[in-house]
Every structure is written in C-alpha cells, then in structure tokens.
Amino acid sequence: MSPTSRAEVRKTYKLYVGGAFPRSESGRSYVVNDAKGRFWANASHASRKDVRDAVVAARKAFDGWAGRTAYNRGQVVYRIAEVLEGRREQFESEIRAAEGVTAARARAAVDAAVDRLVWYAGWADKLSQVVGGANPVAGPFLNHSAPDPSGVIGVVAPDGPLLGLVSVVAPVITTGNTCVVVASEPHPLTAVTLGEVMATADVPGGVVNLLTGPRAELAPWLASHMDVNGLDLTGVADPELARNLEIEAAQNLKRVRRPADEDLLATPGLGRMTTFLETKTVWHPVGR
Amino acid sequence: MSTPFEYAPAPESRSVVDLRPTYGLFVGGEFVDGHADPLKSVNPATEEVLAEVATADADDVDAAVRAARRAYQRTWSRMSGSERGKYLFRIARLIQERSRELAVLETLDNGKPIKEARDVDVPTAAAHFFYYAGWADKLEYAVAGGGTPQPLGVAGQVIPWNFPFLMLAWKVAPALAAGNTVVLKPAETTPLSALLFAEICQQADLPPGVVNIVTGAGATGQAVVSHADVDKVAFTGSTDVGRSIARAVAGSDKRLTLELGGKAANIVYDDAPLDEAVEGIVNGIFFNQGHVCCAGSRLLVQESVAEEVLERLRRRMGTLRLGDPLDKNTDVGAINSSAQLARIRELVEAGEAEGAERWSPPCDLPERGYWFAPTLFTGVSQAHRIAREEIFGPVLSVLTFRTPAEAVEKANNTPYGLSAGIWSDKGSRALWTAERLRAGVVWTNTFNKFDPASPFGGYKESGYGREGGRHGLEAYLKGADQ
Numbered sequence: 001m002s003p004t005s006r007a008e009v010r011k012t013y014k015l016y017v018g019g020a021f022p023r024s025e026s027g028r029s030y031v032v033n034d035a036k037g038r039f040w041a042n043a044s045h046a047s048r049k050d051v052r053d054a055v056v057a058a059r060k061a062f063d064g065w066a067g068r069t070a071y072n073r074g075q076v077v078y079r080i081a082e083v084l085e086g087r088r089e090q091f092e093s094e095i096r097a098a099e100g101v102t103a104a105r106a107r108a109a110v111d112a113a114v115d116r117l118v119w120y121a122g123w124a125d126k127l128s129q130v131v132g133g134a135n136p137v138a139g140p141f142l143n144h145s146a147p148d149p150s151g152v153i154g155v156v157a158p159d160g161p162l163l164g165l166v167s168v169v170a171p172v173i174t175t176g177n178t179c180v181v182v183a184s185e186p187h188p189l190t191a192v193t194l195g196e197v198m199a200t201a202d203v204p205g206g207v208v209n210l211l212t213g214p215r216a217e218l219a220p221w222l223a224s225h226m227d228v229n230g231l232d233l234t235g236v237a238d239p240e241l242a243r244n245l246e247i248e249a250a251q252n253l254k255r256v257r258r259p260a261d262e263d264l265l266a267t268p269g270l271g272r273m274t275t276f277l278e279t280k281t282v283w284h285p286v287g288r
Numbered sequence: 289m290s291t292p293f294e295y296a297p298a299p300e301s302r303s304v305v306d307l308r309p310t311y312g313l314f315v316g317g318e319f320v321d322g323h324a325d326p327l328k329s330v331n332p333a334t335e336e337v338l339a340e341v342a343t344a345d346a347d348d349v350d351a352a353v354r355a356a357r358r359a360y361q362r363t364w365s366r367m368s369g370s371e372r373g374k375y376l377f378r379i380a381r382l383i384q385e386r387s388r389e390l391a392v393l394e395t396l397d398n399g400k401p402i403k404e405a406r407d408v409d410v411p412t413a414a415a416h417f418f419y420y421a422g423w424a425d426k427l428e429y430a431v432a433g434g435g436t437p438q439p440l441g442v443a444g445q446v447i448p449w450n451f452p453f454l455m456l457a458w459k460v461a462p463a464l465a466a467g468n469t470v471v472l473k474p475a476e477t478t479p480l481s482a483l484l485f486a487e488i489c490q491q492a493d494l495p496p497g498v499v500n501i502v503t504g505a506g507a508t509g510q511a512v513v514s515h516a517d518v519d520k521v522a523f524t525g526s527t528d529v530g531r532s533i534a535r536a537v538a539g540s541d542k543r544l545t546l547e548l549g550g551k552a553a554n555i556v557y558d559d560a561p562l563d564e565a566v567e568g569i570v571n572g573i574f575f576n577q578g579h580v581c582c583a584g585s586r587l588l589v590q591e592s593v594a595e596e597v598l599e600r601l602r603r604r605m606g607t608l609r610l611g612d613p614l615d616k617n618t619d620v621g622a623i624n625s626s627a628q629l630a631r632i633r634e635l636v637e638a639g640e641a642e643g644a645e646r647w648s649p650p651c652d653l654p655e656r657g658y659w660f661a662p663t664l665f666t667g668v669s670q671a672h673r674i675a676r677e678e679i680f681g682p683v684l685s686v687l688t689f690r691t692p693a694e695a696v697e698k699a700n701n702t703p704y705g706l707s708a709g710i711w712s713d714k715g716s717r718a719l720w721t722a723e724r725l726r727a728g729v730v731w732t733n734t735f736n737k738f739d740p741a742s743p744f745g746g747y748k749e750s751g752y753g754r755e756g757g758r759h760g761l762e763a764y765l766k767g768a769d770q
Contacts, residue, residue, distance in 0.1 A: 130432050135757055137739035138415065145743050145757065148726075229748065243539025250534035252703065253527070253546065253749050269433050278705075278747045279754050282722050284732045 013041050013188070015050060015212065016195030018057030019205020025049050030213070032189055035100025043188045046211040051180065051221040054209035058152040058178040059227055061206030066149050066176035074124030077174050079201040081117035084110070087197060091162055091190065098161045098187040112265055113166040119267065120170040127175065127273060140286045147277040149176035150255055151229030154222030156182045156215055156245075158235040160264060161190035167264050168234050171272035173207055180209045180228070182219055184235065188212035216241055223248035230255040230276045295609065298616040300402045305393045310340045311479070313348060313503060314486035316355035317496025322348050324504060327476055332399035333613050333622040333657040341479050343504035349471070349511040352500040356442040356469040357517055359497030365439055365467050373424030376465060378492040380417035383410065383457075386488065390481060394453050395613045397480040399622030399658070400576050402614050412738055413457035416756075419740035420461035423761050427466065430758055431767030438766045439467030440543060441519035444512040446533075447482075448525045449475035449624050450579040450680075454738075455524055456482050458755045460499060461740075466764035468520065469498045473512050476505040477625045510536070518542060520764060524581075527678075527704075527749050545753025545763045547581065547745055549678040550706030553699035554584030554735065555721065557692070558593045560711035564733065566600045569684070572709055572735040574608060574620055574662050578682040579628070581750075582707035584735055586675060587686045588695050594688050598666065605662050606649040620682060623658040632660050632681035639665050639674035644685070670701055678704070692717060696724045705747025709735045728754070 013032075014021045023029075028045035044050075065073070084091065088110045095106040132146040153172045158164035161184055172179045183191030195210045211218060215235060223231055223245040231249045236242040236259050249256050257275045262268075310326070312319035322342030329338045344352065364372065383390065390413075391405040400409070423430060431437040443463045447455040452474055463470050474482035482501050489499050502508055506529075513521045514536045520543045523533050527548040537544050554572050556565050572584025589597050613621035623629045640646050644665040651661040660681055668675050668685040675685050689695040699708055708727040712718045722730045728746045731737060738744065743754035753763045 131759075135739070135741045135743070137737075137742050139737070139739070141734070141737065143739070143742050145759065148747075150747070239539060246538035247535045250531050250538065253530065253534060253548070253751060255752050278726075278728060279743050279745065279759055280722075280728060280730065281743050282719075282730045282732065283734055283737050283742070284718070285734050 010041070013043050013192040013212070015044050015046055016192060016198070016208070016210040017050065017054045018060075018209065019199060021195065024213070025053070034097045040097065041189055043192075043212045046213040046218055048221045050211055051218055051225070054180040054211060055152060055225055055227055057206035057209055058180050061178045061204055062151060065173070065178055065204055065207050068176070070125035070128070073174060073176060074121045076202050077117055077124060077170060078121035080197060080203065081114050081121065083197045083201040084117065085114050088114070090193065094190045094193060095161055098190060109160070109163045113163045116163070116166050117170050120174045123273065124174050127270070131270070131274060131277070132279070135281065142284045142286055143281065145279050145281040147175065147274070148280045150276045150278055151177060152227060153177045153179045153230040153232060153276050154225070154228045155179050155232040156219050156222075156235040157184055157191070158264070159184050159186055161187035162194065163264050164235070165191055165194060167268065168232055168272070169208060171268070172232070172276055175273050175277055177230070177276050178207045180222060181211065182215055182222065182235070183210050183212045185215050219245055220248060223254070224251060226252050228254060232257045232275070233259045235259070295617045297612070299612060300392055300395070300614045300616060302392055302396060302614060304389045305396065307339055310342070311483045311503070312342045313344050313352070314483065314499070314501040315348070315352045316500070317490065319486070322503065324348070324508070327503070327505070329397055329477065329480055331396050332624050333654070335656050338396060339480060341483070341503050344502035344508045344511070346511045349502055349508060349515060352471045352502050353442055353444070353515050353517050355497035356471050356500050359495055360441055360469040363495040364469050364498050369425035369427060369467070372464065372467065373421045375492055375494050376417050376421030376424060376461060379488060379494070380414050380421060382488045382491055383414040383417060386484075387411065387414065390453060390484060392614070393484055394481050395621070397478045398449065398452060399613050399624050401618040401621045403616055403618070404576060408738075409451055409454045412740070413454045416457040416461045416740040420465035420761065424465040427765065430761045431765055433767065435767075440764060440766060441468060442517060443468045443470045443520040443522060443764065444515060444518035445470055445472045445522045446509040446512060446525065447472065447474055449478040450576060450581070452478040453481040453485070456485055458524075458760075459522055462755070462760045463522075463764050464498065466761055468764050471500045471502060471512055471518070473502050473504065473509045476503070479503040513537065522763070523547070530751055543763070545745075545755070546751030547753070547755060548749065548751040549704055550581045550583065550746065550750050551586060551676065551678055551702045551704045552582055552584050552707040552709065552727065553586045553588050553725075554709035555695045555699060555711065556587065556589040556593065556597055557710075557712040557714070557717060558590040559713050560593070561713055561733070562593070562597060562600060565711040566597065566604050568709060568711060568733070568735040569601055570604055570608070573684040574682050575736050577621055577623055577660070579624060579680055580736065582729060582736065584709050585679060585684060587684055588689055588698055589686065590695070591688045591690050598686065601664065602647065602649070605664065608649070608662050610651055610659065610661065611654060620662060623660050623681065626658055628680065629658040629660060632679055632683065635674055635677060635679045636663060636683055639668070639672060639685070642672045642674075644668045644672055644674060670698060676702065692721060696721060700724075700726045703749040706745075706750035707731065
C-alpha cells in the first residue's frame with residue numbers, strides 16, 4: 001500500500017429489522033472470509049432476542065402489507081427487481097468474492113434473481129384467480145374461496161448468496177406475508193446488501209427482516225416462536241435439524257415447507273406461495 | 289318460560305337397522321378379527337350396548353396398510369380415472385339407497401337428532417362421493433401448473449365421533465378419486481356407520497384393499513399415522529392430537545392435513561336481521577349438540593342490540609326440544625359419551641367460577657344417557673376459559689362490542705381460526721369484516737352450511753389443508769406446483 005493510495009471506505013454489515021439496520025443486540029459478530037480465505041467483514045451474530053424483535057417487527061407490518069391491494073404489492077416486488085438491476089455490479093462483485101465464481105456465473109445469478117422477482121411480482125394479482133374462485137354449492141348461496149396470507153413466516157434461506165435468498169423471500173411476501181429470514185450462513189453479507197435494496201424499493205419496514213448468524217442456533221427460536229405462522233426449511237441441510245425444527249413448529253401448527261432438492265435456476269411452481277397461504281371461503285345467501 | 293305447545297312423539301323406527309352383535313375389522317375386502325381388546329359401542333341416549341367391535345393392534349394396522357399398498361399397486365392406481373369414478377358413483381348411489389338405515393344407525397351410535405342425520409349427515413356424505421366421483425377422470429385440471437398429477441399412495445385417515453359417516457366421506461371420497469387407497473380409523477365411540485360403509489364397499493364390488501377400516505381407540509390411530517408405509521395422513525379431531533400427529537410425521541416424507549378445533553365468533557351487528565340472526569345463533573351452537581369444530585361458540589353482539597338479541601335468543605332456546613334422538617321432533621340429542629359430558633361440565637363449572645352468568649331454559653333431561661341442557665353464558669370476558677377453550681357442547685359464551693374494529697379484534701383473539709359468522713344487512717360492512725377475519729370459513733347471514741364443492745378448513749391452530757372442492761382433491765395429489 002503506497003502512502004498516496006486511497007483507503008477504501010468499508011461497509012459495516014448489520015442486520016435488517018423493521019426497516020432499520022441494527023447491530024445484533026448481543027454485540028456479537030463473526031468473521032466472514034471471501035472465497036480466497038481472506039478477511040472480508042465481521043457479520044452480526046444475531047441472538048434469540050434479535051429473532052424475537054424481528055418477529056415483533058414482522059407482525060407489526062403484517063396487517064398493513066396484507067391489506068394492500070395485490071396490484072400494489074406486485075408493484076413493490078417489481079420495484080425490488082428494478083433497484084436490484086440498478087445495483088447489479090455491486091451484487092456481481094459480492095457474489096464473485098463470496099463464491100469465487102466467474103464473472104459470467106455471477107452475472108447469470110443476478111439475472112436470474114432479477115427475473116425471479118419480476119416473475120413473482122406478476123403473480124400478486126393473478127394467484128387468487130388460479131387457486132381460488134366461485135364454488136357451485138347446492139343451494140341459494142354465493143360462495144367463493146380466495147387465498148389469504150398465513151401471517152409471519154420464518155425462512156431459513158439456502159446457501160446461495162443472492163438467487164437462493166430471492167427465491168425464498170419473493171414468494172412469501174408477494175402474497176402478503178411478512179417474514180423473518182435466517183440468511184445464508186456461509187454467505188451472509190449479500191443478504192445485508194439485499195436489505196439495502198429492500199429499504200430503498202418501497203418495501204415497508206418489517207415486511208422483510210434479515211438476520212445473520214448460525215442457522216442451528218437461530219432457526220430453533222423461529223421454529224418455536226408462537227407468533228410465527230409458517231416455517232420454510234429450504235436452507236436446512238441437516239435432516240436431523242430439519243426434523244427437530246418441524247417438531248418445534250408443531251407446537252402452534254406452523255405451515256412447514258420441508259427441505260428438498262431443487263434447481264433454483266428453473267422457473268418455480270406455485271408451491272412456495274401456496275404453502276404459506278390459507279384458503280378463505282365466504283358464504284352469503286342469495287334471495288330477493 | 290314454558291313450552292308453548294307439546295309435540296306428540298314421532299319416533300323413527302330402529303327396525304331398519306340390522307345390528308350384528310359383533311363386528312370385525314375390514315381389511316382386504318373381508319371382515320377379519322382384531323387382536324386388541326374389543327370395544328363396546330354404546331347408544332349415548334340410553335347407555336345400551338349396541339354391538340361389540342373388534343379393535344386393531346399394530347399388527348392388524350400393518351396388515352391393513354399392506355392390503356392398501358397391494359390394492360394401490362395392483363389395481364387402483366393402474367385403473368383409469370373414469371373406471372375409478374364409476375366405483376365412486378356406485379358408492380354414492382348405494383349411500384342414497386341405504387340412507388334411512390344409515391341415518392338411524394348414525395343416530396343410535398352418535399346420539400344426534402334423527403332429523404340432522406337424515407337431512408345433513410347422510411345426504412351430504414352421498415353428495416361428497418358424487419362430487420369426487422366426477423373428479424376421478426379430470427385430475428389434470430385439479431392442480432395448477434399443468435401435467436397430470438399423481439396419487440400419493442396409501443392414505444392413513446383418522447376421523448372423529450361428531451359426524452362419523454360424513455367425516456368418512458370427506459376423507460375417503462377425495463382420496464379414492466385421486467387414486468389413493470386408504471386405511472381409515474373411525475372414532476372408538478362411533479364405529480358402526482363406518483362398518484356399514486364396509487358393506488357398501490362390498491356391494492359396490494370395490495376392489496379388495498382399496499378401503500380398509502381399522503377400529504380402535506388412540507393407540508390404533510397412532511399406529512395408522514406413524515406407519516412407515518403410509519404416504520399421507522389426514523386427521524380430523526382435537527388440536528392436541530393434531531399437534532402430536534404433526535410431531536410424529538416430522539422429518540418424514542408423509543403429507544399431512546389437519547382439521548382441528550375451533551372457537552368461532554358469531555358476530556351480530558346492530559343492523560342485522562335479528563330473527564334470522566337468532567336462528568343462526570341457535571343453529572351455530574346447538575346443531576349436533578355443539579359437537580361441531582366450527583360451532584359458533586362465541587357470540588359477539590353489538591352493545592346497542594345486545595339486550596334485544598339476548599331476549600329473543602332466550603325465548604328461542606325455550607322452544608328447543610331435547611330428548612330421544614330418534615324422535616323426528618328432537619332438536620337437541622344426547623352428548624356423545626360420558627367423557628365428553630364430563631368435559632362440558634368441567635368447563636361450564638369453570639365459567640361460573642370465573643364469574644360469568646349461566647342460564648338454561650327449563651329443560652327435563654332423560655334419566656338414562658348423557659345429556660346437557662342448552663346453556664348460555666353472559667358477562668363473559670375474553671380471558672375466561674369458556675371464551676378461549678373449545679367446549680364442544682351446547683354452551684354459548686356471549687361477549688359484546690361497540691365498533692366493527694373491536695368485533696374483528698375480539699373475533700381474531702384466539703389461537704383457533706376455523707370458522708366465523710357475520711350478521712349484517714349492510715353488504716360493505718359484512719365483506720369488510722369477512723376480509724379481516726382470520727378464519728377458513730366465513731358465513732355471512734347464515735351458519736353451518738357445508739357442501740362438497742366448498743373448501744373447509746382452518747387458519748392457525750385449527751389445522752392446515754382444506755377438505756371439499758378442488759382444494760380437497762389437491763391434498764391427495766402430487767402435482768406440478770410443488
């Protein structure tokens with residue numbers, strides 16, 4: 001380093017909770033190295049209290065987010081894609097640093113993440129017609145079923161720093177849920193950067209909350225939390241941990257998505273959305 | 289308040305039912321012996337033993353699962369959908385043909401009024417088979433995302449005692465239409481209509497092993513849901529048992545749907561049509577003695593009309609006829625078992641102890657059998673046990689509210705979320721409320737309506753998955769939208 005060269009201004013990677021970027025209340029952090037093994041940053045090591053604070057933020061945001069029109073939610077999710085596209089160089093370089101992949105691979109991952117957000121954005125005001133509708137009951141009643149978000153969803157994100165995270169978060173929020181996400185354990189920093197995208201894309205504070213730290217430590221607090229309505233275990237690789245989390249989740253009958261092999265680059269089905277939707281059926285008599 | 293006029297008894301004849309002294313399990317198309325201690329099924333209205341029923345131990349359950357697997361592999365999953373559908377149509381017709389016998393048997397074994405068994409349970413059960421029969425050859429339209437969905441395999445199904453035959457139909461019809469085979473466990477206090485259904489399967493020439501029925505209590509049910517070769521578990525019953533089933537299937541590949549308890553709010557706004565609302569309140573809580581998971585057990589009435597609603601409600605409760613379930617005039621039948629009666633009594637005592645005010649119309653209870661008078665609690669707070677816990681009996685807790693927002697807040701203040709009712713003549717207010725209620729079925733200006741085309745199931749701790757409609761079929765299919 002020559003005396004005349006400029007020292008770069010590094011970023012502090014914190015949590016993303018309730019629309020703000022706090023450090024872990026525990027004051028803990030852990031070292032994240034890049035793919036070459038060099039020190040990159042100290043990520044926040046979230047605590048049980050951070051999980052609980054994030055659930056409170058997600059619950060507080062739920063009524064407002066679920067109560068927005070589907071059209072509006074679709075526009076917000078599309079806005080995430082727009083902002084992500086605009087910051088693609090930053091994400092490409094973070095992905096290369098995190099995973100040691102080629103520039104082309106990193107670009108393809110960002111392309112896929114942006115396109116995934118656009119795909120889900122379009123679903124916001126279409127899913128009700130695909131999975132709901134009028135029910136022809138045998139009597140003088142108007143009867144229809146429509147999907148309704150389950151509530152606060154705990155998400156254990158897979159390893160992939162960007163596409164993995166987008167693939168699990170977008171379907172959950174598009175339909176009106178709010179979420180608390182345990183980010184990729186090996187590559188947590190990109191999740192924090194994605195939080196910056198959320199914060200500037202008109203996503204209301206608390207709709208997406210991102211925590212970094214060890215999955216095995218944080219996921220059980222989400223699984224056992226009585227104000228969490230669903231649990232996505234996509235990022236849980238250890239079958240024994242997944243089983244234990246599902247057992248914890250049974251205490252308040254959370255809707256659980258079990259881990260399964262899937263190709264994140266392929267166009268998804270509806271399952272990631274429908275797992276965390278309730279079907280509400282409304283009856284009304286018809287008469288003069 | 290005295291009864292305005294008396295009714296002459298109009299008893300339905302029980303001679304249409306030919307009860308056998310003993311019943312076996314139904315496995316592989318035959319009635320076979322069970323190897324656990326047999327149980328006695330009792331008429332709760334008289335405490336008379338109706339029949340002795342074999343019960344299944346783990347080996348018997350294993351035999352039933354093997355029979356179901358064999359039938360799945362050799363016949364049922366290979367048969368074309370249109371052929372499967374024809375068997376289901378046959379079953380629907382056989383239920384209609386034997387409907388009077390089924391209704392009387394259901395009333396004998398369960399204690400429900402014959403007019404309910406006759407007009408609701410049995411015809412709706414037939415309708416479910418008729419509805420799903422028509423789906424069997426249209427499965428490619430049942431799951432969004434294209435492609436032909438596949439059946440799951442063997443379904444283990446455990447059903448409750450409140451609507452024994454109807455719950456059987458809710459479980460068996462969609463499972464079979466989708467190409468699965470089933471092992472069904474009826475409730476230990478109400479096994480008889482399921483065993484009559486086994487005869488119907490024989491009359492329909494349903495291939496052996498497609499439907500297997502294992503009778504018994506909790507241990508038998510546990511053996512069914514935890515059997516390693518069961519691909520799908522469907523349960524209707526209490527939230528506590530639902531939790532333990534969810535834990536039992538954790539970490540496996542088994543698919544699970546749960547239809548559990550409820551504590552539904554029935555909201556009456558000040559602009560409600562009050563006569564209709566009172567009928568809806570009565571139907572909501574006293575239908576089937578309140579042994580209904582979606583019962584409207586919390587009445588939320590707007591303060592300005594509370595007095596008038598309660599006065600009309602008390603008057604209407606005074607005309608309810610409680611007694612012989614086989615009498616066609618009877619409105620309120622017998623409590624299903626002494627255990628359930630004890631549970632109702634315990635919660636009602638807790639209601640009084642916590643300070644709520646209890647009222648029942650003058651009501652003579654028969655000397656033999658299990659009975660509980662229609663009961664109303666006023667002065668109930670949200671913290672009272674009778675406002676929070678499912679009583680599963682003819683007991684209504686009344687709370688009041690001032691604003692629509694308060695009604696929604698109170699209605700949603702429960703870990704359950706199965707159903708809710710709204711009474712208002714203002715469409716926008718009813719829809720505004722329906723939108724905000726966290727419940728799977730919302731009845732506006734009606735209550736306790738069921739239809740095979742209408743998805744049924746809960747939010748939150750009332751379980752997950754839906755029964756009825758296309759949604760109910762999806763629960764038995766591996767589809768493109770995973």
